[in-house]
Amino acid sequence: MTLVEASVPGDPGRFGGALGVLGGMGPLSSAEFLRTLYACPWAGPEQTRPRVLLDSDPAFPDRTEAIRLGRVREMTERLENRLRDLLDRGADRVVVVCFTAHHFLRLVDPALRQRVVSLVDVTAAELALTSGRFLLLSTEGSRQARVFEQAPGWDAVADRVVRPGRDDQALVHRLIYRMKHEGPLPDEVLPPVDRLLRRYGCSGVVLGCTEFHLVSRELTARYGPDRTVDALRTLALRLAAGPAVAAG
Incomplete structure (x- = not known):
């Protein structure tokens, strides 16, 4: 759809x-x-x-x-x-x-x-309207299953989407589960996301786990609506x- x-x-x-x-x-x-x-x-x-x-x-x-x-x-x-x-x-x-x-x-x-x-399809369509490199923040499960890579239209944006390295992916996964248990944690989420963006040379983020929607307003205020891809x-x-x- x-x-x-x-x-x-x-x-x-x-x-x-x-x-x-x-x-x-x-x-x-x-x-x-x-x-x-x-x-x-x-x-x-x-x-x-x-x-x-x-x-x-x-x-x-x-x-x-x-x-x-x-x-x-x-x-x-x-x-x-x-x-x-x-x-x-x-x-x-x-x-x-x-x-x-x-x-x-x-x-x-x-x-x-x-x-x-x-x-996933909404995310791919939204990314197609952007330019620049985006860091994909997702669970280890969706990464293992290649949930995004199997979406129609993903090939057209894949070269601009960056996956964190193994240790950084584990950090993202831990942040997701912290928010599952404790709710929005913008003061704990935004600083490591800032560091990851600099580390991987990205100008925007893809909220590839719906837990990040809990801090979407803060992320959007920080990076801008065109730099924060939030399907929800x-x-x-x-x-x-x-x-x-x-x-x-």
Whole structure:
């Protein structure tokens, strides 16, 4: 699903559907996505905002561990059950608020998968609108599974996306799990990200784990909106803009 198509659920009044959000991986990032969505500059009164169906399920197995241990069937079946439930309850499109979980989406029922707005695809499309080198901040699981590299359009931007070295990747992974447990930690996250950008000669960051959405406002204020690729923020803004604006 393209970025333009992802904007369709943004106005149930024109569209007639609801946006499903499959979260809980972790729960704070999916809750923050809803805050971001409703805080966007929507036109009209609050009644024009979209209906959102949130299924926040923190009991999902750890996605990085599931990749390492090969727990494919368990993850795939759980994703299918949750997606089917959201669609049965009236969702027209579903956002899965976990990049690492996108590894398993390619294995779910195609009829369900086509209703999912891919955050990885949104990221690739947003990167295509930029220039310069970007540092990819992601979990070790999504890196091992090459979640981003398998996205349509990634080849066109891959030469401008930098992966941290092994020790720095481990640091990024630790920061992600700190935020999972403790919430936004901008004072702890921003200084090491600054150092990594200098180390790898990058001018921007790709928030390749949804936990970084917890500090997206601080990162955007520091580097600028065109230097901070955040698929959740992009999707929320596109939804608020409406199909006509998004298509432009």
